[in-house]
Amino acid sequence: MSFVAFERVCKTYDGIANVVDALDLAIAEGEFLSLLGPSGSGKTTTLMMLAGFERPTAGHIRLRGKPIDALPPYKRNFGMVFQNYALFPHMTVGENLAFPLAVRKLPRAEIEARVKRALDMVQLPGFEARLPAQLSGGQQQRVAVARALVFEPQLILMDEPLGALDRQLREQMQLELRGLHQRHRITTVYVTHDQAEALTMSDRIAVFHQGRIQQIDDPQTIYERPANLFVASFIGESNRLAAQLVEAGADGQCVAEVTGGVRIRGRAAAACRAPAPATLSVRPERIAVAAPDDRADGDNALPGRVEETIFLGGHVRVRLRGAAGEVVANVPVQAAGAIPPVGAAAVARWPAASTVVFPG
Ligand SMILES: Nc1ncnc2c1ncn2[C@@H]1O[C@H](COP(=O)(O)OP(=O)(O)OP(=O)(O)O)[C@@H](O)[C@H]1O
Ligand SMILES: [Mg+2]
Structure with a gap:
């Protein structure tokens, strides 16, 4: 049984065109899966359906075998990081991280321990008292990642989380996120349209085009043995x-x-x-x-x-x-x-x- 399974999932916004088309996708527990494809290929829509912010027009999504179609986002226990998922500017780093835990009504000592652990995970120990404006772009994005990890989600979803960073910082963060995943093995679904990023970070890559997966394989297979001309020309x-x-x-x-x-x-x-x-x-x-x-x-x-x-x-x-x-x-x-x-x-x-x- 897969950890997450999309079964013949379709999504249309206008009732005419399927932007996600009969999608079958099995995600294994602990893997780092990237959804890679050109603009408009349906990556974000796929992620939003998994997060629960969009509902499939047809088909089902299962988590550990159980359909989650009717489960609202906050009950799915998924961490999320988006490109412009800004931190609250008037709150310190510690308060930003404590926020999702306070919403979940965790005891104070537990909150403090978890905030500390999450900051250690993204290699920002002791940054609790800083304001977001006192951090570099890369540090802010690491805090955003820490905020997604702080409630110990069973799955973490990221949509172009490094898109706003300059190239050098983006490459450094790619290696950091990969290291983080290798240490903690939290199942991760990562959306990007940057092929080098997908090749660097992923256990497997699902290549999207026009709402369909063209190929899903490990990075080397995708690169060396593309399944069709679209994959051959999109990757490398x-x-x-x-x-x-x-x-x-x-x-x-x-x-x-x-x-x-x-x-x-x-x-x-x-x-x-x-x-x-x-x-x-x-x-x-x-x-x-x-x-x-x-x-x-x-x-x-x-x-x-x-x-x-x-x-x-x-x-x-x-x-x-x-x-x-x-x-x-x-x-x-x-x-x-x-x-x-x-x-x-x-x-x-x-x-x-x-x-x-x-x-x-
Ligand atoms: N809320 C919406 N209402 C109507 N159409 C939408 C909506 N969201 C997305 N679409 C359309 O669905 C298609 C897929 O969009 P989606 O955002 O999933 O693409 P994407 O692969 O994430 O692209 P990008 O790399 O540009 O972020 C696009 O044609 C888009 O215009
Ligand atoms: Mg998108």
Whole structure:
């Protein structure tokens, strides 16, 4: 039995379009699950239904097997952190944290102990007497997290909690929230449209598009084995090449011919049969660029001409154009010596295992 289960959950606001469409989602106890997707894909709506602020138009949500459709938000015992879930400015940090406990009528000594514990959890011990205005943005957000943890919720829901922070602070907070989760294992559902954030923090990522989950898997699987072209292009960067499938083995290994006649080997994302049109997807960091006479047996090799090289610190970005179209490669600086000059003939090489083949 899952900790949380969405069963065929639909939500429409206007009675016409489902912004969440027949959603099935099982959340395991203790996991950190991110809902990742573009703006308007239904992430917040999904979270709001779980929180109890929105009701599903159809379907059910279960918690430990019991339907919670009729349970109001305050009875669900979930902690919540939102992007602009501001602290009460006239209350100290301690009073802000004590507030949800006072509402729950806990005894005074218990409240003090819990406030202290929650501040320790977010690494702000002794900050009780400060006012929010006397804290940095990151510290305020940590207090907001502490306020969500202070009543020891069985589930914590976060909607773009780091959206208002600058990049450096956001990356630091990502690691802190991840560390917090690893120490305490409170089941967490985390909404973001930032793929790097989801990859950094999650045990699993559910990729949303148009109210449906396109793929739900651990970060590495999402990145290395995207289930469809939407996931391949939304997560990270990828080259796409139009091709014609010429061989498709039962084991998923296949061969496709790109424009210009070069045959590329790869693995199929879904069952497919040759001949059929296909799209190949390759990550730029999987591609090496070398002179055309360079031999590397076993790899795919696509000839072209170097159009542009850009030095980006850790890697060199190379744009290569051939009969099959444009290919972008991110070459680590220590391998950049092999890149032919702009205008020269070159070959892009990458392993068959790094080529994902999508039907259509
Ligand atoms: N209260 C509402 N009334 C009517 N339509 C709504 C309401 N809330 C959301 N929508 C619509 O439902 C769709 C999904 O919205 P939702 O807020 O769930 O998206 P999201 O994935 O969280 O996007 P974002 O990344 O921009 O926050 C959008 O088309 C949005 O316009
Ligand atoms: Mg949202």
